Amino acid sequence: MMRVLFVCLGNICRSPLAEGVFRAEAEQAGFLDGLTVDSAGTGNWHAGEAPDARAIAVAAEHGIDISGQRARQIKRGDFHAFDLILGMDHRNVQALTRMAAFDNKATIDLFLGHATGETRDVADPYFGDEADFQAAYRDIKAGSAALAAALAGKASRDSG
Numbered sequence: 001m002m003r004v005l006f007v008c009l010g011n012i013c014r015s016p017l018a019e020g021v022f023r024a025e026a027e028q029a030g031f032l033d034g035l036t037v038d039s040a041g042t043g044n045w046h047a048g049e050a051p052d053a054r055a056i057a058v059a060a061e062h063g064i065d066i067s068g069q070r071a072r073q074i075k076r077g078d079f080h081a082f083d084l085i086l087g088m089d090h091r092n093v094q095a096l097t098r099m100a101a102f103d104n105k106a107t108i109d110l111f112l113g114h115a116t117g118e119t120r121d122v123a124d125p126y127f128g129d130e131a132d133f134q135a136a137y138r139d140i141k142a143g144s145a146a147l148a149a150a151l152a153g154k155a156s157r158d159s160g
Contacts, residue, residue, distance in 0.1 A: 011041030025148035089121035115143035
């Protein structure tokens with residue numbers, strides 16, 4: 001059983017995209033069973049809201065429906081409920097590290113760094129246009145494919 005949480009600032013752009021895209025990649029890799037995938041934000045500005053319409057649109061273009069997701073703020077219990085908490089940018093990782101300073105079971109890391117070895121952020125498309133959401137999707141797709149392949153390989157090694 002692996003539990004993965006994706007985190008961005010408000011949980012309406014990057015992290016819901018990552019949740020949806022990673023879930024699709026894990027399903028394609030054949031290890032969705034036994035996997036928990038969720039997303040959250042470091043802030044609570046959008047709690048209860050659906051993802052940004054532009055994020056929903058870019059996901060839908062690629063056959064992924066994220067419209068049923070609802071934004072939430074990360075909570076202390078998440079640091080025990082998840083094995084892997086991945087921030088979409090360095091600022092998110094710093095905030096997560098501060099929140100979990102004394103009571104943490106999860107591995108906290110930068111999404112692209114953990115997934116692909118690239119130590120760069122998934123740029124926040126919120127104040128951008130459709131091209132910015134497409135760029136975020138491409139980064140998230142590449143990271144999700146790499147992460148799914150790595151976790152599927154680990155799952156098969158652990159079971160065999």
